[in-house]
Amino acid sequence: MSERGATFGEVFAVREFKVLFGSFALLVAGDSVKMLALSVLVYAQTGSPGLSAAAYMAGWLPYIAGGVFLLSLADRLPPRALMIAGELVRAVTCLLLAYAGLPVWAMIGLVLVTGVFSPVFGAARTALLPDVLPGDAFVLGRSLMGVTSAAAQVTGLAVGGAFLAAVGPDGALAATAGLSLVAAVLLRRGLPRRPARSAGAGSRGAVGQTLRVNGRLLADRRVRGLLLASWLPTACVAGAEAMVVPYLGGQGRAGLVLAMAAVGMAVGEFTVGRFAPPALRERLSLPLAVLLGLPWLAFAAGPGLAGAAALAGVATAGLAYQLGLQRRFVDAVPEEVRGQAFGLLSAGLMSGQAAGAALVGVLGELAGPGPAIAVAGGLGVVVALALAGVLRPERPAPVKEEALPNHGE
Known part of the structure; x- marks a missing residue:
């Protein structure tokens, strides 16, 4: 192992990493705004702090089910297609929450069901990093992702609060859908097509x-x-x-x-x-x-x-x-x-x-x-x-x- 660490210049010189980095920042900030807007929307309909808190946490709970049963899809399907699918699912979810007039139980259920696939989309992104950034550059790339995650969460919550006050939860959800569509276009145009990492195990399904x-x-x-x-x-x-x-x-x-x-x-x-x-x-x-x-x-x-x-x-x-x-x-x-x-x-x-x-x-x-x-x-x-x-x-x-x-x- 070389004693010399990678530099930011070397990492950002890789075009594919810039695409992954930019789309990840949009994802984290957008998710922060989405869950905040959903929480406000549920509270406005029910007046219940408990349901509002449940709505805010609903985006994280499906990680358990997705992580246990579906993660093999991250290796069985092409990574670019998976990441784009994740952005499109997020955009459709936000638009349905904003404009479909769903009752509270259906809104929370929609976030739970679509969120089951979130760990698969995220795994495809992370697994691609060592291919894009070999050696120590991968560790620096992961560091940048961690910094971006913290900064985007703080910025997303701070700006999201002001944005919610200006346009309301429906408008904030629509804007979050727009961010997801931008990220999907960025991934489609900026990443080359790579084959699936593994073709799977013959007749085994994804769960098995x-x-x-x-x-x-x-x-x-x-x-x-x-x-x-x-x-x-x-x-x-x-x-x-x-x-x-x-x-x-x-x-x-x-x-x-x-x-x-x-x-x-x-x-x-x-x-x-x-x-x-x-x-x-x-x-x-x-x-x-x-x-x-x-x-x-x-x-x-x-x-x-x-x-x-x-x-x-x-x-x-x-x-x-x-x-x-x-x-x-x-x-x-x-x-x-x-x-x-x-x-x-x-x-x-x-x-x-x-x-x-x-x-x-x-x-x-x-x-x-x-x-x-x-x-x-x-x-x-x-x-x-x-x-x-x-x-x-x-x-x-x-x-x-x-x-x-x-x-x-």
């Missing part, structure tokens, strides 16, 4: 193939360790973040803390991805994973708004630990199921974060938000240390010295 390959991936000790190292620490930090609103007693004050958490994530991903050489990046995985949980312990002392924001920003900078796992994950999974492997990684992240938020929420009801946040941080530290064997970089195999031929004999 997905279950078989998921089992195969989880049975591999190396792959399983990398998956758990990606899932568990982030589940703990998600649980801590879920308690920020009740800890500060309102969405307005909590918004500053959550925004600082997004900033910390972006700064950490950018700094480690760009300035740490590949070998150092992998050595940093363990200390950064510990950092991810450590600052939340201070919430046991009841910090105020400024302290809570600073602690959240420092903690989420530790999410850059995952960059040190990226190259190893690509190397560990078979190339013909890379799409499903990345889809499983993503689905586990989403499911783990939902489970972490739910479990820490229960603890918050029993012990209070501050202690619950501290416990979540402590669990994050314990989990990181327990996974130290995976988080530490692998030692290269010793090179056997071979006798050079003696041409003088």
